[in-house]
Amino acid sequence: MEFVTEMRPRPRRGELLIEVQACGVCRTDLHVVEGDLPVHRPHVTPGHEIVGRVVEIGGDTDTEFAVGDSVGVPWLGFTCGMCKYCTSGSENLCKRSEYTGWDHDGGYAEYVVGAADYALALPTGYSAEHLAPLLCAGIIGYRALERAALPKGGRLGIYGFGGSAHLVAQVALD
Ligand SMILES: [Zn+2]
Numbered sequence: 001m002e003f004v005t006e007m008r009p010r011p012r013r014g015e016l017l018i019e020v021q022a023c024g025v026c027r028t029d030l031h032v033v034e035g036d037l038p039v040h041r042p043h044v045t046p047g048h049e050i051v052g053r054v055v056e057i058g059g060d061t062d063t064e065f066a067v068g069d070s071v072g073v074p075w076l077g078f079t080c081g082m083c084k085y086c087t088s089g090s091e092n093l094c095k096r097s098e099y100t101g102w103d104h105d106g107g108y109a110e111y112v113v114g115a116a117d118y119a120l121a122l123p124t125g126y127s128a129e130h131l132a133p134l135l136c137a138g139i140i141g142y143r144a145l146e147r148a149a150l151p152k153g154g155r156l157g158i159y160g161f162g163g164s165a166h167l168v169a170q171v172a173l174d
């Protein structure tokens with residue numbers, strides 16, 4: 001279906017309008033649509049492993065991104081920036097945090113609006129389909145691997161094996 005301009009979401013200040021190129025499927029998306037998580041936004045569009053291209057920037061937005069840039073939109077979509085968690089590098093624990101595809105419409109759509117401050121610059125030379133799973137499974141796995149503080153040549157045990165674990169295994173072997 002051709003999207004008419006009026007149906008596109010509009011980016012406000014601090015937001016990017018992104019044309020979606022690929023969006024991965026995370027287990028959390030299934031938790032959202034199957035009702036395992038409380039409803040934060042009725043009829044929300046899921047999807048939070050989003051790779052796309054910036055097509056419009058909300059007015060007065062101070063951002064490093066420009067129209068045409070490739071960006072990733074992850075699960076974490078907003079935090080307060082002021083609480084003890086936000087100011088100590090644990091913003092994922094912020095009590096006022098908001099999430100892509102749960103509090104805000106996500107990436108299973110032609111277009112998505114994402115907060116510029118939470119969008120991620122993406123490397124060139126990779127397809128959107130290959131980059132998309134890194135936006136949640138990759139982030140979670142990388143964080144877990146960092147916290148495991150694996151010594152060089154050390155042994156790594158992975159409990160449960162899904163999207164994150166198969167990426168962790170590749171990074172750990174590198
Ligand atoms: Zn996820």
Ligand SMILES: [Zn+2]
Pocket residue numbers: 079080081082083084085086091094095096
């Ligand atoms: Zn906070």
